[in-house]
Amino acid sequence: MKNKKSSETAEGVAAYRARESIRSENDRVIYDPYAMLLIGNKWKKLLNNAIYRLIMALIGKFKYPGFYYSIMARIRFMNECIKECFPGDYTQMVILGAGYDMSAYCFRDILSNAKVFEVDHPNTQKEKLSKINKYVKNIPDNITYVPVDFETGNLKESLVKNGYAPSEKTLFLWEGVTYYLEKESVEQTLQFVVNNSAEGSKLAFDFFPPEVIDGTSTERLGKEMYNLVKNLGEPYKFGIKEDDIDSFLKKHHFTDIHKCSSREVRDTHFHGDNKKRKVSRLFNFVIATT
Numbered sequence: 001m002k003n004k005k006s007s008e009t010a011e012g013v014a015a016y017r018a019r020e021s022i023r024s025e026n027d028r029v030i031y032d033p034y035a036m037l038l039i040g041n042k043w044k045k046l047l048n049n050a051i052y053r054l055i056m057a058l059i060g061k062f063k064y065p066g067f068y069y070s071i072m073a074r075i076r077f078m079n080e081c082i083k084e085c086f087p088g089d090y091t092q093m094v095i096l097g098a099g100y101d102m103s104a105y106c107f108r109d110i111l112s113n114a115k116v117f118e119v120d121h122p123n124t125q126k127e128k129l130s131k132i133n134k135y136v137k138n139i140p141d142n143i144t145y146v147p148v149d150f151e152t153g154n155l156k157e158s159l160v161k162n163g164y165a166p167s168e169k170t171l172f173l174w175e176g177v178t179y180y181l182e183k184e185s186v187e188q189t190l191q192f193v194v195n196n197s198a199e200g201s202k203l204a205f206d207f208f209p210p211e212v213i214d215g216t217s218t219e220r221l222g223k224e225m226y227n228l229v230k231n232l233g234e235p236y237k238f239g240i241k242e243d244d245i246d247s248f249l250k251k252h253h254f255t256d257i258h259k260c261s262s263r264e265v266r267d268t269h270f271h272g273d274n275k276k277r278k279v280s281r282l283f284n285f286v287i288a289t290t
């Protein structure tokens, strides 16, 4: 990320969350009533106008085929992970690279007995907190915000200092983040999770194949995503082939590894007209156990 800047890709995902949350209850894939509050005025203006929404959908369909609904699938996958673990014997949830993710608020009922830690780059977290303080009422008191740069900071030290207990059963969400980190930081984060959580803890994340990261993807969406994030100053850095994710996670002592494609999420959780929506095979998700 460029110096001092909050993440624009995070704001983009929030705008997508806001877009989907405008749809009727019968149609939408996810619902996040906070997203609209957190995005900038430029996005608000576009999303609150039906004609602009239509134009954006058309541009998206042709320039970024499958992008919007793959992100919906990714968010829904993460939401299902939360619902699987809480309430239950998980006592902590850590959102790594939280951006404008408001799961801690949207799922406040099932998370009421858990501690939630939102970890993010200091620039993005500062911007999110200023928006929350301005626009959001009834902030749950079980959330702790922990600013950390994954590339230069000490995740363990920062979390523990803020009340994270390495002995407790924890769900870690790492959505839309791995590809923005160097391989070394990805591996350090995996090691942190394995070494600092109770056995049976879970980590859910998504990843892209190497050809998306280095711009050699032959798919239109792969090429466009590469250009988009590069132009935003948040270039991709880490990728891994779908076939290698099992061995990569096993090398880091994870077990019970479940992969899930955006297509599987669509087929299981999208309904009505959305069942036919295009999702991209470039979007894959995984949940693994410590």
Ligand SMILES: C[S@@+](CC[C@H](N)C(=O)[O-])C[C@H]1O[C@@H](n2cnc3c(N)ncnc32)[C@H](O)[C@@H]1O
Binding pocket: 001, 007, 009, 010, 013, 014, 096, 097, 098, 099, 100, 101, 119, 120, 121, 122, 124, 125, 148, 149, 150, 151, 174, 175, 176, 177, 180, 181
């Ligand atoms: C595409 S956004 C995803 C945000 C959020 N997880 C979501 O799904 O809405 C990428 C996130 O990764 C964070 N990030 C990128 N590089 C980081 C770093 N070196 N340290 C900490 N966070 C980082 C950004 O601040 C941003 O919040």
